[in-house]
Amino acid sequence: MSDEESEQRGQRTSDVPVDLTRERETFVRQFLRKGVELTETVLEENKTLHDKLNAAQREIAMLRAQVASDDAIRDLLKKIESLETERNKLLEKSTELEETTRQKETRNVEVEQELHDLANLYIASSHLHSTLSVRGVVKHLKELLQQLVGAEIYAIYLMDGDGTAAKPLACDGVELSALSPVIKGEGVVGEVMMTGIPKVSERWDEGGTLEAPLAAVPIMVRDQAVGVIAVATVFEQKERWAAVDHELFKLLGSHAATALIAANLYADADGALVALSGVAGHLTQPPSS
Amino acid sequence: MADFSCLVVEDSPMMRQLLVFALARIKKIAVTEAEDGVDALRKLANTRFDLVVTDINMPIMDGLKLVKRIRSDETHKDVPIIIITTEGSTEDRQRAMALGANAYITKPIQAPQVIAKVKELLKL
Numbered sequence: 001m002s003d004e005e006s007e008q009r010g011q012r013t014s015d016v017p018v019d020l021t022r023e024r025e026t027f028v029r030q031f032l033r034k035g036v037e038l039t040e041t042v043l044e045e046n047k048t049l050h051d052k053l054n055a056a057q058r059e060i061a062m063l064r065a066q067v068a069s070d071d072a073i074r075d076l077l078k079k080i081e082s083l084e085t086e087r088n089k090l091l092e093k094s095t096e097l098e099e100t101t102r103q104k105e106t107r108n109v110e111v112e113q114e115l116h117d118l119a120n121l122y123i124a125s126s127h128l129h130s131t132l133s134v135r136g137v138v139k140h141l142k143e144l145l146q147q148l149v150g151a152e153i154y155a156i157y158l159m160d161g162d163g164t165a166a167k168p169l170a171c172d173g174v175e176l177s178a179l180s181p182v183i184k185g186e187g188v189v190g191e192v193m194m195t196g197i198p199k200v201s202e203r204w205d206e207g208g209t210l211e212a213p214l215a216a217v218p219i220m221v222r223d224q225a226v227g228v229i230a231v232a233t234v235f236e237q238k239e240r241w242a243a244v245d246h247e248l249f250k251l252l253g254s255h256a257a258t259a260l261i262a263a264n265l266y267a268d269a270d271g272a273l274v275a276l277s278g279v280a281g282h283l284t285q286p287p288s289s
Numbered sequence: 290m291a292d293f294s295c296l297v298v299e300d301s302p303m304m305r306q307l308l309v310f311a312l313a314r315i316k317k318i319a320v321t322e323a324e325d326g327v328d329a330l331r332k333l334a335n336t337r338f339d340l341v342v343t344d345i346n347m348p349i350m351d352g353l354k355l356v357k358r359i360r361s362d363e364t365h366k367d368v369p370i371i372i373i374t375t376e377g378s379t380e381d382r383q384r385a386m387a388l389g390a391n392a393y394i395t396k397p398i399q400a401p402q403v404i405a406k407v408k409e410l411l412k413l
Contacts, residue, residue, distance in 0.1 A: 109401060112314065116400030119310040127303050140303070146375075147304050150397040235375065237395045 117244035120148050124251055128259045132266040137259045138170045141229075144252065146172065149245055150238040151231045155210050157182050157189065158219070158227040158260070166193055166227050173233070174210065182228065189228050192216040196225040198249060200241060208232045215241075217249040221257045229256070291319035293411055294336065298329040298343035298355060299373070304398070308342060308373075311400035315407060326350025330358060333365055340411060342371045342403075345381050353385055360389040369410040373398060 127140045138156070145151040153173030157166035160181070166189075168179035185194040188211065192199055200215045201208065208214035210232045219227035229252060269275035295318055299305040305322055312320045321336065323329035325347045333341075341359065345352035352372055359365045372385040372393045382393050392406050407413075 112401045112404065113399075115314065116311065119307060119400065123303055123306050123310070127306075143301055143303050146396075147301060148307075148397055235396065238397070 117242075117247065120244050121247055121251055124148055124248055125255060128252075128255050129262075132263050132272075134260065134263040134267055137256075137263045140259075141252070141256055142170055142172060144248065145229065145231065149231065149248055150235045151233075152235050153210065153232040154213075155179055155230050155232075156219075156227065156256075157193070157230065159184075159193070159225075169227070171210075179210065188212050189216050189230050192218050193225045193228050196220060196223065198253065200246065200249065202241065204240065215245075215249065217253045219256045220253050221261070226257050229253070290317075292317040293339040293413075294319045294321065295340040295342060295407070296321050296323060296329060296332060296336075296338045298323045298326065298341065298347070298352065300325050300344065300347040304344065304373075304396075307398065307400075308403065311398070311403040312342075312407065314400065314404055315413065318407075318411075326352065326355035326358070329355055333359065333362070337364065338368055340369050340371070340407060341365075342373065342407070344373045345385060346375060353381065353388060356385055356388045356390050371403075371406055371410065 124144050128137065128144065131137055131140065141156060145154050151172070153171075155171035155174070156169045158169045159166045163184070165181040165183050167181045168176055170176070171179060182189045182193060184190050188199060196218045198215070198217045200217075201213075204214070208231070210230050213230040213232045214234065215229075215231040217229045217231075218225035219229060229249075266272075266275050295312055297305055297308045297312065297320055299308060299322075305324075309320050309322065312318055321332055321338070323332050326343075327350045329341070329343065330350070332338075341355075343352040343355055350358075356370055356372065359368060359370060369391045370389065372382065372390045373396060374382045374385070374393055375396045382395075385393065391410055394402060394406060
């Protein structure tokens with residue numbers, strides 16, 4: 001700017017009335033103040049907005065974390081549910097297995113008992129026929145009754161020649177000489193001898209006698225009763241007849257006579273060869289009824 | 290090869306066979322039979338047994354004497370003994386238990402009962 005121009009401008013300024021100058025200055029000042037105020041307001045609002053933005057961002061982050069946490073919880077709940085289902089299935093399986101084990105154990109006990117019963121029958125049968133001496137057969141009969149059945153007081157009666165009465169052959173718990181013959185059809189024992197039907201009482205509390213025994217078992221040869229085993233009492237630890245006792249009675253009833261007959265015939269024969277003589281001849285004859 | 294050996298002492302061949310049948314149900318157990326107490330002592334002198342099952346009423350030497358002899362023997366004093374009695378509750382059983390028997394079984398014997406007692410004493 002040249003000096004001339006500056007002078008012209010200064011001249012013009014000085015030409016403006018004082019009031020206007022003041023007014024202009026006031027206006028400028030106000031304008032500037034307002035500008036400052038506005039700037040301050042804008043800065044303040046900016047700061048507020050900035051704070052709100054930060055808060056909003058924090059909230060968003062928090063919400064995101066919350067959502068993530070909710071998802072995790074949902075997953076965990078699902079997992080828990082599936083584990084609960086699995087656990088219930090396992091519990092069911094465990095209960096089934098326990099039941100199966102229980103059934104197997106029960107079956108095992110039953111099988112053991114059946115084996116024991118079969119062993120009893122096998123031993124009874126094999127020992128009964130293991131001797132050809134009458135004394136031996138009677139000894140085994142007594143042993144079977146005592147050891148396997150648990151008979152305490154008992155008697156074995158065998159029919160006499162005419163078949164009307166049975167004489168005591170052996171006994172335990174009483175003197176043999178004290179026993180009377182049993183008349184066919186008389187009393188419980190006589191009735192069993194007549195009918196060939198065994199009588200086995202389950203009324204343990206009443207006990208038994210040789211006249212009215214707990215068990216009266218006919219000794220059979222085919223369909224004919226040739227004697228009776230009468231069990232008056234059993235050992236006190238025996239609480240009831242076991243299933244095998246009934247089987248033993250059947251076995252004794254059907255095998256005792258054949259064992260006694262064989263032993264008796266053998267006793268009369270002069271040795272095994274004599275006793276066996278004529279065996280082959282019986283095979284050529286028609287079977288007897 | 291058996292893990293355990295058992296001596297069965299019983300004069301009745303029938304009962305002995307029944308006991309052997311019952312004990313045969315237990316795996317890994319070898320059974321030796323003796324007819325009476327003296328026969329049992331003879332077998333005990335040569336062999337070490339893990340268990341003795343003995344009847345009470347036997348000829349020559351009964352079960353009570355056998356229990357007494359076993360308990361006084363340094364080699365066999367700790368061997369478990371099961372006695373077999375005919376009666377349910379007689380003094381024989383009490384005497385045998387007092388002499389050192391570990392358990393008793395009453396006749397007529399039941400195999401499952403014998404097996405259970407043997408397993409219990411042998412900790413099977």
